[in-house]
Amino acid sequence: xxxxxxxxxSPGKGNGLRATARIKRGxxxxxxxxxxxxxxxKLSREVCHHCFTRRETxxxxxxxxxxxxxxxxxxxxxxxxxxxxxxxxxxxxxRIPTDSVRLAARLIFAVLSPSQNSSEELxxxxxxxxxxxSVSEQKKQGLSQLASMLELYLQxxxxxxxxxxxxxxxxxxxxxxxxxxxxxNCFTISDGELQEIxxxxxxxLSLLNHDCRxxxxxxxxxxxxQLRAVRDxxxxxxxxxxxxxxxxxxxxGQKQLExxxxxxxxxxxxxxxxxxxxxxxxxxxxxxxxxxxxxxLEGLKAESNWQTxxxxxxxxxxTVGCDVPEENLxxxxxxxxxxxxxxxxxxxxxxxxxGEKTLPVYRQYYPDPHPVHGVQLMRVGKLQHYLVHIEDALxxxxxxxxxxxxxxxxxxxxxxxxxxKMEECRxxxxxxxxx
Numbered sequence: 300x301x302x303x304x305x306x307x308x309s310p311g312k313g314n315g316l317r318a319t320a321r322i323k324r325g326x327x328x329x330x331x332x333x334x335x336x337x338x339x340x341k342l343s344r345e346v347c348h349h350c351f352t353r354r355e356t357x358x359x360x361x362x363x364x365x366x367x368x369x370x371x372x373x374x375x376x377x378x379x380x381x382x383x384x385x386x387x388x389x390x391x392x393x394r395i396p397t398d399s400v401r402l403a404a405r406l407i408f409a410v411l412s413p414s415q416n417s418s419e420e421l422x423x424x425x426x427x428x429x430x431x432x433s434v435s436e437q438k439k440q441g442l443s444q445l446a447s448m449l450e451l452y453l454q455x456x457x458x459x460x461x462x463x464x465x466x467x468x469x470x471x472x473x474x475x476x477x478x479x480x481x482x483x484n485c486f487t488i489s490d491g492e493l494q495e496i497x498x499x500x501x502x503x504l505s506l507l508n509h510d511c512r513x514x515x516x517x518x519x520x521x522x523x524x525q526l527r528a529v530r531d532x533x534x535x536x537x538x539x540x541x542x543x544x545x546x547x548x549x550x551x552g553q554k555q556l557e558x559x560x561x562x563x564x565x566x567x568x569x570x571x572x573x574x575x576x577x578x579x580x581x582x583x584x585x586x587x588x589x590x591x592x593x594x595x596l597e598g599l600k601a602e603s604n605w606q607t608x609x610x611x612x613x614x615x616x617x618t619v620g621c622d623v624p625e626e627n628l629x630x631x632x633x634x635x636x637x638x639x640x641x642x643x644x645x646x647x648x649x650x651x652x653x654g655e656k657t658l659p660v661y662r663q664y665y666p667d668p669h670p671v672h673g674v675q676l677m678r679v680g681k682l683q684h685y686l687v688h689i690e691d692a693l694x695x696x697x698x699x700x701x702x703x704x705x706x707x708x709x710x711x712x713x714x715x716x717x718x719x720k721m722e723e724c725r726x727x728x729x730x731x732x733x734x
Contacts (some may be wrong), residue, residue, distance in 0.1 A: 303328050304538055306421045309508055312562075314422070315537050316506045322532040324668075325705040328515060329504070329526040334424070335405040336488060336499030336522050339398055343367065346496050349377035351521045353490060363388035365395060383408045383456055390455040398498050400449050403474075403481045406500055407453070410471070411463050421503040425468035429479035430561040438558075442482070446474035483560065488519050491713045493674050499524070509556065510539035511568040516670055518707050527706060529668050545671065546628065546664055549575055574664065578628035585622040589615055589629035596636050609640035609649075625660050638678075647686055654679035658695075673702035677717060684724065689731070693724035 303322055309315030322328055338346045346353050348366040350373055357367035358374060363385045368374040384405060388395070396404075410424060431439065453460055470476045484505040488497040501524050507515070514530045515538050532538065542560055543552050549572045556564050568574070579586070592615055599608040612633050623630045634653050641650035658679060665672035676699035683692035700717050707713050 306506055307537075309537055312508050314426075314506050315508045316421070316503075317535055317537045318532045320534055322528045324528055324531050325708070326528050327525060327708055328528055328538065330523055331501055331503060332523055333486075333488075333499035333501050334420075335402060335409040336497055337398060337401045337405055338497045339495060340395055340401075342496055343395075347373055348381070349373040351488060351490075351496055351519075353496070360385060364392065379412070380405065380408065386455045387452050391452060396448055396452050397445065399478060399482050399485070400445055400452055402485060402498050402500065403445075403449050403477050404452055406477070406481065407460070407464070407467070407471075410467060411460075422506050423468075424471055424480070424502060427480040427484050427502070427505060428561075429470065429476045430483055431476065431479050433561050434479070442479050443475060445478045445482075449474045449478060486517070486524065488522060488524075490519070491674075491711075491716075492678070493670060497522070507538060507540050509542040509560070509562075509564060511541060511543075511545075511552065511564060511566045512667070513539040513541045515540050516706050518670055518711065520711060525708065525711075527708060529705060545669065546578075546631070548578055548628065577626050577663070581623040581627050581630075585619055586627050586629050589619060589623065589627070589633050593629065593632060596633065600636060600639065603643070605640045605643040609637060609644060609646070612637035612640065613649075625656055626663060631657060631660050642682075647682060651679065651682040651686055651688070654682055668702045668705040670702070670706040673699050673706055674713075677703070677713070677720075680720065684720065689724050689727050693721060693728070696721045696724065 303318060303320055303326075304316045305319050307315055307317050309317075318328075336351075338348050338351065342353075343365060344357070344367060346367075347357060347369045349368055352369055354369055357369065358371070360366040360368075360374070360381070365388050366377070366381055366385065368377060384401070387404060395401075406424070431442075434442070464472050470480075481500065484502075485498045485500050486504070487495050488499050490496050499522060504517070504524060504526065507526075514528060514532050514536070515526050516529050517540055518525050518527065526538070526540075543555050547555070549569050553564055553569060556562060592611065596608060596611060599611065615633055616630070616637065619630065625631070625634075634657055638650055638653040638657065641647075641653060654675075657675060661672045661675050676695050680692045680695035680699055683689075683695055696717060700714075700721065703711075703714050703717055
């Protein structure tokens with residue numbers, strides 16, 4: 300299949316990707332495996348380090364005690380990429396390096412292993428920007444610490460590596476430059492429910508430029524990244540994705556883009572700040588307690604302290620009541636966390652109540668076919684189905700399907716799961732009407 304995209308120089312942005320032919324909404328534009336990837340440290344016990352599937356029980360590597368796999372097959376298939384990493388991990392136990400250090404090391408091992416190297420990349424590792432000349436002194440210090448950790452981590456392999464790394468491009472031999480390239484160009488790998496499970500480097504897709512209202516979205520099947528069009532795209536039109544969470548104030552989004560990606564967004568949405576008024580609806584004195592509580596609530600969520608999280612969220616939401624509209628960004632975030640906590644605690648009635656409140660707001664903030672909206676609908680539909688609200692569940696699943704078939708495609712496990720859920724609802728409704 301001829302590629303539907305090509306590299307070009309995008310005015311004012313440097314390198315970019317554009318369409319070579321007309322691309323229809325929902326069409327798969329490009330898919331690829333990463334040059335290197337690793338499971339996030341915080342999920343290393345829950346996700347297979349080869350296929351990135353979540354499982355209740357995983358086999359543990361008997362040597363490094365860190366890598367985990369679904370079964371012997373995954374473990375064997377992972378060994379060629381894991382054997383050097385395994386030695387490095389053993390040398391540092393019980394310390395585990397950060398995700399970016401592990402990814403940088405895996406990148407070195409992948410580039411030095413010709414069998415894993417792809418010759419079809421549109422963008423080489425050497426060409427990736429490190430942006431070291433434009434980062435603040437404070438950030439450079441942080442990157443230098445990561446570079447020192449990378450050197451320490453690689454010491455076990457150092458005698459062989461030093462000799463082998465002479466074949467790498469000059470900017471990839473220098474640990475600081477490599478770490479800077481990795482942190483600036485890696486993608487977060489997410490599961491079907493868009494929860495982060497790892498990080499990976501996909502060189503060709505690092506060429507994609509940002510837009511706050513992009514024409515493409517990225518979803519993952521395991522570690523394979525799929526780029527899909529969410530609008531019809533004309534030949535020679537630039538392909539764009541959003542680098543940041545859609546649900547953020549203009550000022551916060553711009554700060555993240557400047558801090559992490561070193562550019563200022565000048566798109567129409569940023570210039571008009573059209574959603575900010577809605578996100579901050581209600582009197583500031585009434586929503587400020589919600590905003591101020593968020594760091595503590597996020598801490599409780601990170602600790603999986605679901606009972607305290609639910610109590611805190613429900614108390615805050617009942618205190619502000621109707622004074623703060625559902626559209627308020629901080630109220631929505633607190634409601635979403637109350638939903639998460641309710642699900643983890645098995646409080647299904649509460650969970651569906653919180654979930655249903657979020658849906659009209661998600662519809663306002665994610666107007667395009669957006670995977671985040673589709674996943675939220677699917678989540679609420681499953682709760683409605685579990686509570687035997689069959690007609691509501693079918694309607695919610697139908698709305699989710701209209702989005703997911705575009706953002707994920709017909710062959711994605713999420714789409715298959717959704718079609719199965721809709722069929723279950725119809726069967727149950729038929730049985731009910733005939734009894």
